[in-house]
Amino acid sequence: MTRYVIGRVVQAGAVLWAAFTLTFAILYLLPSDPMELQLAAAGVQQDSLTPDQLAGMKHRFGLDQSIWAQYWHHLTGVLHGDFGTSLSQQVPVSDLITQRIGGTLTLSASAAVLSLITGATLAYLATFARWNPLRVFLTRLPALGASFPQFFVALFLIQFFSFQLGWLPATGNQGVRSLVMPIVTISVLTSSVLAQVLIKSFDQTLRQPYIATARAKGLSRSAVHLKHAFRNAALPAMTILGVLVGLTVTSSIVVETVFTREGVGKLAQESVLSQDVPVVLAVVTVAAAMFVLVNLIVDLLYPLLDPRISHTRGRVRPAPEVVPV
Amino acid sequence: MTLVDIKGLDVGYVRHRQVQPAVVGLDLTVEPGEVVAIVGESGSGKTTTANALIGLLPANGRITAGSAVVDGVQTAGASERTLRRLRGSVVGLIPQDPMVGLNPTQRVGHQIAEAVKLRGLTGAAARAEVLEHLEQAGVPDPGSRARQYPHELSGGLRQRALIAIALAGRPKLIIADEPTSALDVTVQKRILDHLGGLVRDQGISLLIITHDLAVAADRADRIVVMRHGRLVEQGEPVTLLSAPRESYTRRLTTATPRLAPRFDVREKAVPDPILTLTEVSKTFAPGDLRRGDRGFNALDKVDVTVPRGRTHALVGESGCGKTTTLRIALGLETATSGSVVLDGDEIVGRSWNQLRPLRRKAQLVHQDPFATLDPKFTVGQSITEPLVSFRIGDRRSRAERARELLDQVALPASYLDRLPSELSGGQRQRVAIARALALCPDLIMLDEPVSALDVLVQEQILQLLTDLQAALGLSYLFVSHDLAVVAEVAHTVSVMSRGKVVEHGPVAAVFTHPTSPYTRELIDAIPGRRVVDAA
Numbered sequence: 001m002t003r004y005v006i007g008r009v010v011q012a013g014a015v016l017w018a019a020f021t022l023t024f025a026i027l028y029l030l031p032s033d034p035m036e037l038q039l040a041a042a043g044v045q046q047d048s049l050t051p052d053q054l055a056g057m058k059h060r061f062g063l064d065q066s067i068w069a070q071y072w073h074h075l076t077g078v079l080h081g082d083f084g085t086s087l088s089q090q091v092p093v094s095d096l097i098t099q100r101i102g103g104t105l106t107l108s109a110s111a112a113v114l115s116l117i118t119g120a121t122l123a124y125l126a127t128f129a130r131w132n133p134l135r136v137f138l139t140r141l142p143a144l145g146a147s148f149p150q151f152f153v154a155l156f157l158i159q160f161f162s163f164q165l166g167w168l169p170a171t172g173n174q175g176v177r178s179l180v181m182p183i184v185t186i187s188v189l190t191s192s193v194l195a196q197v198l199i200k201s202f203d204q205t206l207r208q209p210y211i212a213t214a215r216a217k218g219l220s221r222s223a224v225h226l227k228h229a230f231r232n233a234a235l236p237a238m239t240i241l242g243v244l245v246g247l248t249v250t251s252s253i254v255v256e257t258v259f260t261r262e263g264v265g266k267l268a269q270e271s272v273l274s275q276d277v278p279v280v281l282a283v284v285t286v287a288a289a290m291f292v293l294v295n296l297i298v299d300l301l302y303p304l305l306d307p308r309i310s311h312t313r314g315r316v317r318p319a320p321e322v323v324p325v
Numbered sequence: 326m327t328l329v330d331i332k333g334l335d336v337g338y339v340r341h342r343q344v345q346p347a348v349v350g351l352d353l354t355v356e357p358g359e360v361v362a363i364v365g366e367s368g369s370g371k372t373t374t375a376n377a378l379i380g381l382l383p384a385n386g387r388i389t390a391g392s393a394v395v396d397g398v399q400t401a402g403a404s405e406r407t408l409r410r411l412r413g414s415v416v417g418l419i420p421q422d423p424m425v426g427l428n429p430t431q432r433v434g435h436q437i438a439e440a441v442k443l444r445g446l447t448g449a450a451a452r453a454e455v456l457e458h459l460e461q462a463g464v465p466d467p468g469s470r471a472r473q474y475p476h477e478l479s480g481g482l483r484q485r486a487l488i489a490i491a492l493a494g495r496p497k498l499i500i501a502d503e504p505t506s507a508l509d510v511t512v513q514k515r516i517l518d519h520l521g522g523l524v525r526d527q528g529i530s531l532l533i534i535t536h537d538l539a540v541a542a543d544r545a546d547r548i549v550v551m552r553h554g555r556l557v558e559q560g561e562p563v564t565l566l567s568a569p570r571e572s573y574t575r576r577l578t579t580a581t582p583r584l585a586p587r588f589d590v591r592e593k594a595v596p597d598p599i600l601t602l603t604e605v606s607k608t609f610a611p612g613d614l615r616r617g618d619r620g621f622n623a624l625d626k627v628d629v630t631v632p633r634g635r636t637h638a639l640v641g642e643s644g645c646g647k648t649t650t651l652r653i654a655l656g657l658e659t660a661t662s663g664s665v666v667l668d669g670d671e672i673v674g675r676s677w678n679q680l681r682p683l684r685r686k687a688q689l690v691h692q693d694p695f696a697t698l699d700p701k702f703t704v705g706q707s708i709t710e711p712l713v714s715f716r717i718g719d720r721r722s723r724a725e726r727a728r729e730l731l732d733q734v735a736l737p738a739s740y741l742d743r744l745p746s747e748l749s750g751g752q753r754q755r756v757a758i759a760r761a762l763a764l765c766p767d768l769i770m771l772d773e774p775v776s777a778l779d780v781l782v783q784e785q786i787l788q789l790l791t792d793l794q795a796a797l798g799l800s801y802l803f804v805s806h807d808l809a810v811v812a813e814v815a816h817t818v819s820v821m822s823r824g825k826v827v828e829h830g831p832v833a834a835v836f837t838h839p840t841s842p843y844t845r846e847l848i849d850a851i852p853g854r855r856v857v858d859a860a
Binding site for chain 2: 208209210212213214216217219221223227228231232235305306307308
């Protein structure tokens, strides 16, 4: 078990490092001059500076160093929580991120929880509804939800709930009420995907012979579903859960832009437009870190849900622990 | 009072808005304490009957007419609530395949406890009873087994755990649906003996569902033969087998292979070998998924010789290394040491590309005819694929060859355009054989080719293999766990146990005068003593 955990943690670290390095490489290869951007932001023409002044500035930002030195400088900085200075706003990137990450995390986490609840409920109802037309309707519903683009869902919600009914604010990040529509927008997609996987998985699980064994014992319908079907059906869905939570983070770019919310997503969009390389690098690294963390948690939960997992790679079987039967 | 009383029962499955009958006008009774066996091939409606009795028909299953009274309760058209009261406490079910019959994410003890708790027991009393039922089902060391997960137990132990679940409801009737067909013959014998003893001691009725007439004959007080959803004939085993009234029953009894060696090569000259395995050992590295329970040595200095134009069989229980031997002989697995000579060429140590030309000489037919054919390939595409792969002939000559091959395996040429899903198990196995013949190999390796088939189909396929051998001079390496099947087709045999060959020689010698105690144990475990005695 310990080896499994260590293996997963090392793997997560490696993925994170790879994501950082790849982003760094791509951003470095972009055909833009960071110096020029800096100066444009400060309202200074590059021609008005002497070569000495230019060289001095380049030195201050470390831009005169070799690519390897810059990479090393960034990597060690990131490990210490220092993402450098924003080219366009002249403030430490870590300050920008910490200011905004709270809003995005609240949004993502609430959206993840809501998708989990609605996705699982929808799947459960679609599988166990006894009235056939309702079952067919519920089974088709997730396909519909997964096909709407998020900006469309967002605009539809704004049009209906803000402009027509006036129930919820269309923009801003003041209070819980402003969170509702962004959360719903993200969840429509993620809960639909989750429901699709779960419905299929339930369907397959209920055809398993051990379900017949459980029914033959004389267990009630709900006991069979909850004690025998649910956990086994949830296992395949666990795998995409990590991806889905990651999706709620990336969805924040679209959603925060449409709802004009201050968050990391909007920061990412702005910094890409202004080619603010350190900020983009930081946002991608933070997003990758969250993605990796969620998947690590899923990986670590797996053996708890499925006793077969920890035994796979042919290790010595641990003595069964003593629990009441 | 009669425990089970089925009268004029019709059961069907709804497909494309039409009810396809699966059971038609069935009359069947089971008395308290009686052991009844329903025998029939797949599709005969035997499992449907059992499922209908406890309301476990699949969603599209319907009881369309008749009545099925269990312990005084009408189950035909009964509500889920009524049926639930019967399940477990009146009728226990032992499902078909022990490998998938238990919930993989719950401890074995917990799954038995569920059934015990339905009777109102809790806490320590329930726990004690779980252990008691495991012990009754013949599980050694029940205390620690109860705390294990299904994947930590062998097939035999899982089957015993399922028996414990069935016993835990204290039922009056146990339905055992093909209880042991997934198990080795020695395990099967032990479990059936045990189950038989239990039901007799506790006065439980037993309804055995099986395709194996021999298993039924050994255990049942009464055999019911079913075909196409109808009852063909019923009676006491000895009468039914010695004087069957119906021709179908007669065909079943004659098709059941018995341990009578067909070929006697004891005093004949041994032809040159086409395949020779010398001191082949295989060690799976630690951490390898395939190393199994037995540890690292999958094969330990195995010697096998297949004489040209003859059939050599490898027999043994699952995990004895017979399939590994076959895979090494085919070059799909590399031996750790030893040599494999196919038609004069050493294949150990050859790379994939060096091995490829040799594949024309040896072909493989798999165990499961349902999984061996690509479901998206037509029969013609499947058969000609080896030709395409070796760039033999053009489109027209390949089509010609495909028709010729279908003819050899006794399928009409119109089958060329069919998909595997349109074929029966036996027909699929014929297609698989035709595919193996496509490259005119000298040697065909058959991995349990008939174990998934009904006895009548099995007989036909075995006959086909023998005819093909005579016509084309083929050599076979035949892997099987079934000694009776081996007696039907093989000239020589190697008996394997725990990665070693424990005995080898002509079938006629090994099966009539076994020298190794293990071979003797295998032979004794074969069901059907009563069939043989009766016939």
